[in-house]
Amino acid sequence: MGDIYLGTVKKLVPGLNAAFIDLGYEKDAFLHYLDLGPQFKSLTKYSKFVQTNSKATSKLNKFNLEKDIPKDGKISQVLTKNQQILVQVVKEPISSKGPRLSCEISLAGRYIVLVPFSDVISVSKKITEKDERLRLTRLVTSIKPENFGVIIRTVAEGKDVAELDRDLRTLVKKWEDGFKALKTAKPRDLVIGELSRASSILRDMLNESFDTISIDSKESYDEIRNFIKTIAPDKEKIVKLHQGKVKLFEAAGIEKQLKTLFGKSVSLPGGGYLIIEHTEALHVIDVNSGNKSNAESDQENTALAVNLEAAKEIGRQLRLRDMGGIIVVDFIDMKKADNRRIVYEKMREEMKDDRAKFVILPLSKFGLMQITRQRVRPEMNISTLETCPTCNGTGKITASILVSDQLENNLEYIINKQNEKHIRIALHPYLHAYFTQGLMSRRVKWFFKYQRWIRMEKDTSLGITEFKFKNEQGEEIEIV
Structure with a gap:
């Protein structure tokens, strides 16, 4: 996700108002008209100019932007078969579907997101204080290049101009490197690569609470150390290369946790448990009381206690497994509307810090809760079932001794x-x-x-x- 390619239009589908784009992946990527972005004509004009003109520059201050395309237009009005276009992956291939694309190019940094061919400055809705929003807008207005828009991220709250300027310079350098790659790019070529998964996690989550970052690969260690040196020089010294004889995940106890976290059944602290099933269309989570039913005096209190525990664990499991799409949770039935509302509020509370976009509906009278959660890459599904190394799954082995x-x-x-x-x-x-x-x-x-x-x-x-x-x-x- 985030990679920018030079793609080729393989097929227009007027019925879907979309096109299929060849990126070199086994399945063609999907690009809907609404994902072209208002500045699509400016993007295609600039791409052609860069590839055909040796005097082209990465700066956009002298570039004349084209008019925005209409919101209710048709894909055939702006794209033709075999046309080369610059596209960005916004959703990775999932199941039988190919990648989902956008032509609204954006480059994400630690504090800001750089948007070429735009002049708009927007601030994260999670920054609610009016004075802080104005301060950040003024700061970014004074340092941003012309014809580049900026989205100010939540973590920029309270940061000074030096930190924002350093982040902006890094993103402009990334754009300039992409410009050089585009000059000689051929169809299917990667023009601008997103950070590795580890680096992108650190970019979004690194804060003062981090005291050690352990890495077991020399290659990843060098990459991440250089990245940390760029975004947070004071944190460079906490990056450590794990050189022990025991594997890093084994030494940190993570291997065992993975085996227990990704199974079909997940235990709750109070004795209840969850059953998590995955289908092509949705995920289903069933909440069971287990031996908890003996601990409370009446059925309603038992159901409420187990459901509240389950809501906390479900919020955690959605993040751990990166479950997306439609999730249906079958909570234990509760007769009182107040109790159903309490469980609904608990679920909202547990998911409020989830970085993926989500919508939660209140419990139905059947005790079902429907959740939709943004899905941008395949769900993390680690198989914890082990194939017998001796019989290779046939069920018959020689004497184990x-x-x-x-x-x-x-x-x-x-x-x-x-x-x-x-x-x-x-x-x-x-x-x-x-x-x-x-x-x-x-x-x-x-x-x-x-x-x-x-x-x-x-x-x-x-x-x-x-x-x-x-x-x-x-x-x-x-x-x-």
Whole structure:
């Protein structure tokens, strides 16, 4: 999302008032007339000018803007087949659908969003204080280039002109780099790339509460450190490269959390639980009381208590899984209208800080709540079911106790035949305990047998009968 491409119009569909654009993806991208933007003619005129004129410049101050296109126009009036146009991805491919596009180009920064071919300055609605809105508008008006519009983001509240100016300069530089790429671009080429997912999260969420940012990839570490140096130089020192032998997610306990968070069933603290089902058209969440029904004196109080707990967890699950589209929640039935209103308000409270746009409808008389949540990329769905590594899903395995013999045979082969000096074994915690527990554990016996200490590390991402041999550099050892 956010990437800007030079696309080619493959097909016009007057019935939908839309066009399908070739970006090089397996499915053509969808562009509706309403997503062309009022300044579409200015954008296409500028694109052609840049590609055909060697004296073209990235500055827009001397560029004559075209008239806005009509809001009720037809796609065939402004686009022709095989025409090349500059487009931006606003929704990633989801399920059987290709990407969704817009021609209203915008470049997002930490505090502001830069909008070429516009002169409008708008301020986030979440900044409510009148004096602050006026201050920010005046500041941005004094520093923005001509023929560039600006959207001031919520996090800009209270920031001084130096911080806003630095952010603006970064975005203008990004536009200039895109201009250079456009001069030589061919159809399907990426003209301006959005930040990586990690960098875009930090751009939007980095604040004073961050005390450490741990990264386990040298490439990502260099990228993010340079990015932090640009947007928040005082925070550069908190970026750390994880160099431990144990994987970062394992060391931080995240691997285990992922296994418990993304299952079909989600437990609630008070004994209730959620069942989350996904279909092509919508997501369905069923709220169940579990053993909570024994804890309250009457059914209505039980239902209210479980529903309030469920509302809190549902708000969290929507963000964790990035669930979008239509979500239907089947709360436990409550007879009192006041209780239904309390649950509705609780749901609104839990979702108020959600960065995606959403609409929540009050509970129906059947106890159903309908939620629509902005969906711009495929839902995060981590499968927590493990295919048996021995049977590969057939349901039949050889005796599981043989895994210890297999591991020891491989170890002996690696030491004696492949002559590996420093060996580490990554394996499931159950296997780890089997080989390491006790005064005369299997590992101690290996020490006496091979005259070397074999290091073993727990890895909950592996199946219960899986193991991996690694060398001193952490690379997996192939048995040849």
